[in-house]
Amino acid sequence: MKNVETKVWDLLVVGGGSAGIVAAKTAVKLGASVLLAEQQRPGGDCLWTGCVPSKSLLAAAHHRAGIRKSAALGVHAQGVTVDFAAVRQHVNTAIRTIEPVDAPETLQAGGIHVVKGTVTFIGDGKAAIGGDRVAYRQAVIATGASPIVPRIPGLRDFLTSETIWGLTELPPRLLVLGGGSVGCELSQAFARLGSSVTLVEATDQILPAESPDAAAIIADSLRQDGVNILTGRALTEVTEHTAVLADRTRVEFDQLLIAVGRRARTAKLGLEHLGVAADEQGRIVVDRSMRTSNPRIWAAGDVTPLPQFTHTAGAFASIAASNAILGLRRKATTSAIPRVTFTAPEVASVGHTRAAHGTRQQTITHDHLDRAVTDDERRGFSRLHFDRKGRIVGATVVSPRAGETIGELTLAIRLGLRGRDLAGTIHPYPTFSDGAWNAAIADTRDQLDARSARRVIRGLARARSMWLRLRPRRH
Numbered sequence: 001m002k003n004v005e006t007k008v009w010d011l012l013v014v015g016g017g018s019a020g021i022v023a024a025k026t027a028v029k030l031g032a033s034v035l036l037a038e039q040q041r042p043g044g045d046c047l048w049t050g051c052v053p054s055k056s057l058l059a060a061a062h063h064r065a066g067i068r069k070s071a072a073l074g075v076h077a078q079g080v081t082v083d084f085a086a087v088r089q090h091v092n093t094a095i096r097t098i099e100p101v102d103a104p105e106t107l108q109a110g111g112i113h114v115v116k117g118t119v120t121f122i123g124d125g126k127a128a129i130g131g132d133r134v135a136y137r138q139a140v141i142a143t144g145a146s147p148i149v150p151r152i153p154g155l156r157d158f159l160t161s162e163t164i165w166g167l168t169e170l171p172p173r174l175l176v177l178g179g180g181s182v183g184c185e186l187s188q189a190f191a192r193l194g195s196s197v198t199l200v201e202a203t204d205q206i207l208p209a210e211s212p213d214a215a216a217i218i219a220d221s222l223r224q225d226g227v228n229i230l231t232g233r234a235l236t237e238v239t240e241h242t243a244v245l246a247d248r249t250r251v252e253f254d255q256l257l258i259a260v261g262r263r264a265r266t267a268k269l270g271l272e273h274l275g276v277a278a279d280e281q282g283r284i285v286v287d288r289s290m291r292t293s294n295p296r297i298w299a300a301g302d303v304t305p306l307p308q309f310t311h312t313a314g315a316f317a318s319i320a321a322s323n324a325i326l327g328l329r330r331k332a333t334t335s336a337i338p339r340v341t342f343t344a345p346e347v348a349s350v351g352h353t354r355a356a357h358g359t360r361q362q363t364i365t366h367d368h369l370d371r372a373v374t375d376d377e378r379r380g381f382s383r384l385h386f387d388r389k390g391r392i393v394g395a396t397v398v399s400p401r402a403g404e405t406i407g408e409l410t411l412a413i414r415l416g417l418r419g420r421d422l423a424g425t426i427h428p429y430p431t432f433s434d435g436a437w438n439a440a441i442a443d444t445r446d447q448l449d450a451r452s453a454r455r456v457i458r459g460l461a462r463a464r465s466m467w468l469r470l471r472p473r474r475h
């Protein structure tokens, strides 16, 4: 650690997850000396316990469900079994395949100085990493977030998204608390692999951030997989293998997964030595340039109040690092942040997705979308929201691989494209992205119809008034 202690680093990056790695890479490319400190292993939640393992598990689960469903398409498979050890092997292989990109040696080879240790700020420009002291000119805080564990009497043995990957056997009965992205994705994955799953959600719908009709399709799909969904319920007590809900429903389980959101990791960072403000939930407050209340300290990723995704962590970390090193005030765009829940079907949204004054929407249900028909995947829809000027301001797509469609709609929103721009762009046939294209075409036609109707009405009114003026009066 000696060379770490003797120099003043241009940028100290705290945390080696999606945000920290991108911040460090960006700053090094701009010629800065960068020290990246990670307390565990670079890669963060996304690689080790989040996106990569969950999507790998879902891939296995979707294959199993596909085989079950294939009989409806005339393909019969017999003797289908799930080898959970082999499923875990697949999950680990995916992690190990991606891991080298984030490995310390790779980052070091890219010019980033990587150290293992927990950072605590001890003063402005000074931090402790384990027993060592480092000096820095600026810092990016990218320490992420950890699962929230609610206070429930008797709650002792439970899993979170951080520990569930250690399961060596498929739990016969899995109780999942929380129906957000983690709860829905993992409920479906385990149900499809063979667990009997109960999902308890406190609000009246699963995926409360999504529109009710989108959430209802996902709820139906989960139910078809055998998930018992209990909404609007609170968990009041847990005994060894029984959960008691507020309405006295009792749910027996072998494993309990807590998935009720995530809390920023700021508790022992020493923010008080920096004058960095955090909100009431402990998240570091940043302005749109990702600067904290201390002008030499920046933050990005799950530790901030911005949406908790890998793509936002990386994009905003890049803004933080380039602003820090170049003295710029590049601003993050938050109006077009896509999100995808990778259930089957997927639900993908971006921008303003609630009906609002001055906006209109156009929905194409997939029951007659040709690709949905050929694939027998007709439960879904594509919805676009438009502002008064016809610009696309929001979208929701529910379909297989909806996450692939949402990219172009995100671009449309970011560039301020109108429905007619999308309508005039030829899309390949037959695809699920035809749904959004057809929604744009339908809206363009409606607008034309409305405009032609207005023109006809105005013409009729003008003709009538002219006729009245010219016509001799009869007395």
Ligand SMILES: Cc1cc2nc3c(=O)[nH]c(=O)nc-3n(C[C@H](O)[C@H](O)[C@H](O)COP(=O)(O)OP(=O)(O)OC[C@H]3O[C@@H](n4cnc5c(N)ncnc54)[C@H](O)[C@@H]3O)c2cc1C
Pocket: 014, 015, 016, 017, 018, 019, 020, 037, 038, 039, 040, 041, 042, 043, 044, 045, 046, 047, 049, 050, 051, 052, 054, 055, 117, 118, 119, 120, 142, 143, 144, 145, 161, 182, 265, 269, 300, 301, 302, 303, 308, 309, 310, 311, 312, 313, 342
């Ligand atoms: C089950 C699950 C599935 C998910 N799926 C998706 C998905 O499909 N798509 C998507 O976009 N997002 C997904 N997410 C969210 C995504 O994983 C996070 O938004 C993303 O990892 C946040 O990156 P980050 O760099 O902010 O934080 P992290 O990845 O949490 O990285 C923070 C790092 O900082 C380190 N650290 C913390 N404190 C200190 C300290 N004091 N000193 C040194 N190091 C420290 C931690 O060890 C950690 O490695 C998922 C999350 C979960 C839980």
Ligand SMILES: NC(=O)c1ccc[n+]([C@@H]2O[C@H](COP(=O)([O-])OP(=O)(O)OC[C@H]3O[C@@H](n4cnc5c(N)ncnc54)[C@H](O)[C@@H]3O)[C@@H](O)[C@H]2O)c1
Pocket: 150, 177, 178, 179, 180, 181, 182, 183, 185, 200, 201, 202, 203, 206, 207, 208, 233, 234, 235, 259, 260, 261, 262, 307, 308, 309, 339, 340, 341, 342
């Ligand atoms: N596909 C993805 O991009 C993906 C997947 C997983 C996670 N993530 C990210 O990780 C973050 C955390 O995910 P999450 O699902 O843990 O959180 P979340 O905030 O998305 O959902 C938590 C859910 O738990 C419910 N809840 C809260 N307290 C409860 C209680 N006591 N009992 C029952 N239900 C309760 C909430 O109403 C909510 O529906 C998300 O914000 C998301 O950004 C993203």
